[in-house]
Amino acid sequence: MVPIKFHSATLLLVIDLIGTFVFAVEGASAAIQGNLDVLGLMVLAFATALGGGIIRDVLIGAVPPNSIKDWRYPAIAFAGGAVVFFQSSFVNQVPASLIVTLDAAGLALFAVAGAAKALDYGIHPFLAMLMGGVTGVGGGTIRDVLLARIPSVLHSDVYAAAALAGAAAMILALKLKMRPALASTIGIVVCFVLRMIAVHQHWNLPRVPTH
């Protein structure tokens, strides 16, 4: 089998940096509810925005991770944190529906970027899909662990599932010889649309039967 590759470093970087900003804003927003100081807010912004990608990079052997090699990643994460800190009254007025939409966008970007990078490191497509999921939900999971909450990935409605579906769609599109730009667009749209429908239709995955 010819290995599936993504082969578009620039596109990957752009997707990754936009996702980083979105997730940093979201991570920092979690600090507003807690009683955190400005550094705690920055730690949450950093962990939420870069945690998933760092876990992925360590797992696929891409060390040092991009976020540590390239100062633009932490700079963007801290910029997202700063926006929340200085504009917290504004951030508080942002309607919940916009936050959910931004989050779905960040999830879609990270899931596709994560799977694409794993493919380029020679990871098996099945595991590349999982790496897409890890990239998408890893940062939020670290944030929840730091806040001593059960991570939403364990009990939330269709969230990680949307990330996995988006990553799978992108990989399948590459397998069908589509170009990286098209394949990643398909993956992002699949994840985003699935997540948004799930939120609005209150979709849930089957629960574990209890007896």
Next chain:
Amino acid sequence: MVPIKFHSATLLLVIDLIGTFVFAVEGASAAIQGNLDVLGLMVLAFATALGGGIIRDVLIGAVPPNSIKDWRYPAIAFAGGAVVFFQSSFVNQVPASLIVTLDAAGLALFAVAGAAKALDYGIHPFLAMLMGGVTGVGGGTIRDVLLARIPSVLHSDVYAAAALAGAAAMILALKLKMRPALASTIGIVVCFVLRMIAVHQHWNLPRVPTH
């Protein structure tokens, strides 16, 4: 000093895969008590079964970890999760004593496999023993952290201690020039028997004195 090596990749793989299935079943069972959906259950199965080995591999420099390079690991972990999901009424009827026994078996397999792999990566025997312990208890610790519980490794009866003893026995047997198959059998038996006796005799390690 001639470095101690394990040198039996096939045996290591078989031990590792059996341990993976046992721990996946156990991790997924923890989801039955919580109010988790099927993906949360799979995340717990994956983290419990593969978390310890992933931490070990990252620490000894074996990246990408086996569980990421080799699709059989996650496939087996998810198979374990699926068994629990579809047969949860059956799993609920399994007597606690059988679960404890399976867990002791998984612990013994992982402790020995973890230490053996560390030796093969040129790690000092003392640290290889610790890596055996990390492999044995790492997955369960991640599961407990995700469930926002204090990991049982911190306060439970003889558990990590049995893993360390099994790893140490295996390393000692290799040092005495025994063959890998014999040395690993000895290590597995030592850990398993120690753990089972500890459970039945309610052995506990000395507590930290409080004044």
Next chain:
Amino acid sequence: MVPIKFHSATLLLVIDLIGTFVFAVEGASAAIQGNLDVLGLMVLAFATALGGGIIRDVLIGAVPPNSIKDWRYPAIAFAGGAVVFFQSSFVNQVPASLIVTLDAAGLALFAVAGAAKALDYGIHPFLAMLMGGVTGVGGGTIRDVLLARIPSVLHSDVYAAAALAGAAAMILALKLKMRPALASTIGIVVCFVLRMIAVHQHWNLPRVPTH
């Protein structure tokens, strides 16, 4: 730009090992409050003392981490744990002010050692400063996560900020062509003094405004 390097492996090792002992004592002390057994205490000593350095090493690509390659690190961590276990009545009588002072010293040592090592691995100075912070607060954060507490780094007074300042001061001094011994002394003093003043003056970073 000529990359900034630290270039003094022996000095780095000495700083690192002293910091390891101090943090091991502190991590093990946290076990006295919980109801932990001797192995739980050792796990906390190990995680607190070596966790930050392990995260740093994995992130900068220095795998296996020093603490896994070099048996002296875990040996010193366990020695710190043993002191607490056997002398817990003595440790309990140690005045809180001495513990705070020791902790500030450990923080300063780790922040400077962490940043210095990152520089030697070719990491950008901005990220090397962050790696200093991670080295300083990482172990305590793992300890808090294991104890299912919100890590103090998220809400405490000037702590991680002092680590970042010390790391930044050291990097700046190297940039000004000072020798490693002088630069690291400056960094350690900056972090230590800042932390001690913050404790005594009840300095706090600005809180996230809540509306």
